[in-house]
Amino acid sequence: MSARRTLIIIVAIVIAAVAAGANVLYLNGVQDRANKHAKLLKVYVVAKDIPKGTAGETAIDQGFIKTGSIPEQFRPATALSDISVIRGKVALTALASGEVVVDGQFVEPIAAQVTFSQRIPPGDVAVTFSFDPLKAVGGLLVPGDKVDMIVPFTPTPPGKAATGAILPGGVETVFFQNVPILAIGSATAPTPGQTAAVSAPGGGTITLALPPQAIMRILLIGAGNITLALVPPDNQPTTIPSIDPSNLFAGGLTPTG
Secondary structure, eight states, rough: OOOHHHHHHHHHHHHHHHHHHHHHHHHHHHHHHHTOOOOEEEEEESSOOOOOTOHHHHHHHHEEEEEEEEEEGOOOTTTTOGGGGGTTOSSSSOTTTBBBTTSSSSEOOGOOOOOGGGOOOOOOEEEEEEEOGGBBGEEEEETTTTEEEEOOOOOTTSSSSOOOOSSSSSSEEEEEEEEEEEEEETTTOOTOOSSSSOOOOOOSSSEEEEEHHHHHHHHHHOOOGGGEEEOOOOOOOOOOOBOOOOOTTTSSSTTOO
């Protein structure tokens, strides 16, 4: 190869290197202007969807998480700066691709467990009663249903002292409405997102979610004196007048009036 040809090749390489460098500087300048000269900070980003319960070490070692950068003004205050802290933890919820990994998305395994207590609505407690199937919609109830409670009782006659006992007969009253059934026997109500079909256990003990004072009233009445009436999922509680001998035959020719 002649010296002249060698010189031409060297010059071409130098020109290419200069052009590449200029291109990089130009692109960096464009990106810098696009970010308005913002300082870029390192973050960890979900590279592919992470299912709920995925172990942190699995997410790291199998490429579910990658490093990235983000303008300082957009970086979440709780963004992780050390991804190794998620080792030994699990994803609390499903994480979508593109999310910045922040503190609290991976938790200790025990914190991610769903216990029965987490199914109880705020302000309620869970209590279990045994109902005669004939007073519990013939065993057709399933966990997740809601029921109204109908109570028969005998009011204390005027002029007589109350005995403290509530006895069947006399007046029928809707006691509580839209009471959620958490479980029947060991079968529990589905949690949000579950798609498995729920079948009627056919009877057994029924676990309800109720405020503590409501439970004390039921204990005073006796669950055996209560009839459960199944209501539609969108049922709206409303005032329902009590029925007694004086208005037993009032109303129209059909149950709906």
